[in-house]
Amino acid sequence: MATLNDYLLISGLLFSIGLAGVVLRRNIIIVFMCLELMLSAANLTLVAFSRFNVADNGLPDPSGQMLVFFVITVAAAEVAVGLAIIVALYRARQTIHTDELVSLKG
Amino acid sequence: MSLLLFWLFATIMLIGAVAVIAFRNPVSSALAMVTSFVGLAALFIGLSAFFVGVIQILVYSGAIMVLFLFIIMLLDLKDEKRRSDSLAPLAAGLVLVAVFFIQLVGVLSHKLPYQTAPPLDKAVFAAAADGYKEGKDKVPTKISKSLESGQLPDIHLIGRTLFTEYNLPLQILGVLLLVSTVGVVTLSRKSAAND
Numbered sequence: 001m002a003t004l005n006d007y008l009l010i011s012g013l014l015f016s017i018g019l020a021g022v023v024l025r026r027n028i029i030i031v032f033m034c035l036e037l038m039l040s041a042a043n044l045t046l047v048a049f050s051r052f053n054v055a056d057n058g059l060p061d062p063s064g065q066m067l068v069f070f071v072i073t074v075a076a077a078e079v080a081v082g083l084a085i086i087v088a089l090y091r092a093r094q095t096i097h098t099d100e101l102v103s104l105k106g
Numbered sequence: 107m108s109l110l111l112f113w114l115f116a117t118i119m120l121i122g123a124v125a126v127i128a129f130r131n132p133v134s135s136a137l138a139m140v141t142s143f144v145g146l147a148a149l150f151i152g153l154s155a156f157f158v159g160v161i162q163i164l165v166y167s168g169a170i171m172v173l174f175l176f177i178i179m180l181l182d183l184k185d186e187k188r189r190s191d192s193l194a195p196l197a198a199g200l201v202l203v204a205v206f207f208i209q210l211v212g213v214l215s216h217k218l219p220y221q222t223a224p225p226l227d228k229a230v231f232a233a234a235a236d237g238y239k240e241g242k243d244k245v246p247t248k249i250s251k252s253l254e255s256g257q258l259p260d261i262h263l264i265g266r267t268l269f270t271e272y273n274l275p276l277q278i279l280g281v282l283l284l285v286s287t288v289g290v291v292t293l294s295r296k297s298a299a300n301d
Contacts, residue, residue: 004220014146016210019203029132029174029183040143040146047150053220057234058233062267065158070279072166079173085293088293
């Protein structure tokens with residue numbers, strides 16, 4: 001059986017990889033994907049906690065999984081809006097490289 | 107979940123995540139991310155969170171990734187040019203990530219509570235089943251029946267919690283989805299009018 005530490009370590013690694021992608025990559029779509037990776041890492045911790053710290057009746061605590069459900073739904077809404085912004089940005093500037101997007105008003 | 111399967115899926119997930127930031131082609135990155143999320147969904151199912159595992163595959167690997175691929179192809183992105191990145195931001199980024207990870211290892215090197223997963227077997231299910239019977243007469247419900255037959259009614263439990271304890275957040279979430287849909291339409295129309 002994997003212990004809670006294993007799950008936390010794995011999700012911390014996933015979060016670190018996502019953070020590295022956000023900091024290092026210049027393509028705004030990849031940055032966006034890495035944000036999703038970080039959200040998923042948080043989801044993994046939540047589900048692990050819900051399984052390891054069971055509710056009073058001995059079943060996995062559904063409250064942790066509820067938060068994961070809400071996070072996934074909000075992430076879906078966020079992706080839709082974010083990608084619409086990226087498309088609008090690309091129409092205005094013809095680039096999605098963060099190095100070339102340096103002014104607030106074009 | 108056996109230790110071997112845990113490390114197998116964890117490795118798939120982490121390799122997929124590294125591939126997302128390593129590939130130059132955005133389409134390859136998006137497909138690497140699907141791999142990563144399938145590994146993650148397997149970990150969820152190993153934690154007996156079947157519903158979360160299924161929506162992880164349906165929503166992330168299905169809907170969100172299709173959206174990403176659609177946008178990548180719509181913008182017709184080519185492979186990224188190799189840029190002569192200055193070393194300072196690269197080093198700063200790696201140091202930031204390394205510091206975060208070292209902190210994490212520092213925390214996890216201590217023994218945390220709840221190390222081993224409590225058992226989820228027929229005895230636990232049978233003991234929990236009584237709490238899900240309705241009324242004074244203890245009328246059996248779907249949840250208590252499937253608990254007594256030795257299965258975890260994961261989706262029924264989540265649905266019950268979602269529509270009782272978390273009903274208000276659920277309604278708010280519906281409004282959020284509506285607002286984001288309207289927002290996306292407005293964003294796309296405005297930029298079309300400006301061209």
